[in-house]
Amino acid sequence: MADHCASSWSDLPWDLLDRIVQHLELPGTLAMAAVCTSWRSAAAASGVPRSGTPWLVSRESEPLTKTKGSEFRNVLDPDKIHMVSYPQGRRNLSWCGASHGWLIASDELSNLLICNPFTLAMIPLPPITDLECVEGVYDNDRSIAGYYYGNSDKLISPPDYIGRWFYQKVVLSSDPSPSHGGGDYIAMAIYGNNQVSFARARENSWRHGTALSEMGKDSYADCVYHNGRFYTVTMCGVVETWDLNKEPAHEPNKQVIIAGGDGRYRRILTRFLVSTPWGCLLQIRTQRRNDHPRKVMVDVFEVNVKERKLVRLSSATAFQEYTVFVGLNESVCLHTKDYKELRPNHVYFATPWLTQEANFGLRGWKGVVIYDLENQTFEEVLPASKHSAFCPQQVWFIPNI
Structure with a gap:
């Protein structure tokens, strides 16, 4: 430099x-x-630390209280806390994603924002009221007073409440920064466990994807942008790919890549999709162990999109010299030659939103843990907060400055 x-x-x-x-x-x-x-x-x-190393971002206080900033912990020194104020005086942001050097948050009205905590830039996404399952409630001044959610009742949720749990994950197709040609990014959101929607830059509405029809039997586990398309995986292991037409009125086109899953639903905790620097799409599967039902085992597969099948990879070499970060963030691989303090062929887990409810509470999962793929062992880095199982707020963030 x-x-x-x-x-x-x-x-x-x-x-x-x-x-x-x-x-x-x-x-x-x-x-x-x-x-x-x-x-x-x-x-x-x-x-x-230097700017490009991963940071763990969490709320300054518990989810149900208002706060003016976040705690940043660098992966190389997790015991040291750096306080960072929210951009533009915002309060009570709830993190629900990190992608391409930006954080994604739900704000005081439960609308989504793309924000850069280091440059203080913010980009609003279309409002929550544009999603089919949410209806706004307005006061006499036509300001948002709350929301109706779903069709089961007519209870009014406070404006900031629904955003704390409604969005399970949001990822971006590219860096939205103007300096990176950010006019063409697309945001993808998973919400309500079985619904997805997309928002293209400069469009003021969401494009709604086809919801999973087997609500209660299957739900979304993760999403990622890979080789020009978005991909999703469900708890049952169904892999889908999504393509957006340029015409806003057209519904996103969904194709099922792996229809039958892998038959492991009952023991599954969650799944992650990883777009690798060497061009492969991988799936990380976490599940209860047969011999120790209170413990977790991790397997890695290649998603062969062309042949529409899963290929199991050797745990000893699955990620080679790369380290993988997964959780609320869009999964990312970092080469250990550029980050020598990181451990090759290890997975750094932060508690995700998208987990199968029947397997909540497994030891060695909540909080932040490092998994050694070759030796199949967990190491706790940071303990979980008391609300993290129900309202995870720790997200991996890799700056792009």
Whole structure:
């Protein structure tokens, strides 16, 4: 990286630079570290990792209380907490995704926002009232007073309440930053366990996908963007691909890639899809072990899209020299040659929203854990909060600055 500061600034005394770092929030320290070599060294000496390493983002307080910011923990030093304020004075954001260097959150009105906590940029997605299962309730000033959800009753949910649990996962097709040609991104949301919708940049409405028909027998487990298309996997192992027409009025086109699943529904905790740097689409399957029903085993498969089948991979070599981060975020692989502190062929799990209810409460799952694929062992990194099983709020975030 070229040094851009004049010598008079780069030669500031070390103790002064350290005092500056101590008064900055994390976004400021990362920006400072990008200026020149001496400032980068001062930031590193104060415990600020380089910007591209993964961060674990969680709420400053429990889900049912309002807050002005989030806690950021770097994967290399999880015991150190950096406080980061919400963009533009927002309060009570609930995280439901991370993708391409951005976080996705539900705001005070339960509408979705794409936000960058380091640049403070925010992009609104279409309102929740555009989704078929939600109806707005308005006061005399035509402001949102609450929502009706579903058809079973007419209970009014407070404006911010439904967003804390309604969205299970949101991913993006590309970086929405203007500097990255971000005018063509598409957002995909899983909500209500069996429904998906899409929103293209600059469109003010959601495009609704076909809901799963077997509600109660199957539900969505994960979604990912891979090789120009979105993919979903259900708890039963059904894999679908989605394609959007350019015409907003047209419903997204769904094709089933693997129709029968794998027959493991009863023991499944959840599944993840991973788009790898070497071009393969992989599935991580987590389930209860037969010999120890209170413990979890992890298997990895290649989803062969062309031949429409699953191919089991060796646990010892499934991700080669890569580390995988899964949870509320869009799954991501990082090469350990670029991040030498990370462990190759390990999976870093954060508690996901999308789990099968019958298998809640398994030991070694809630919170943040690292799984060694070769030795099939879990290591706890951070314990779960008391609400994490019902309202997970820890999400892996990899900045793009």
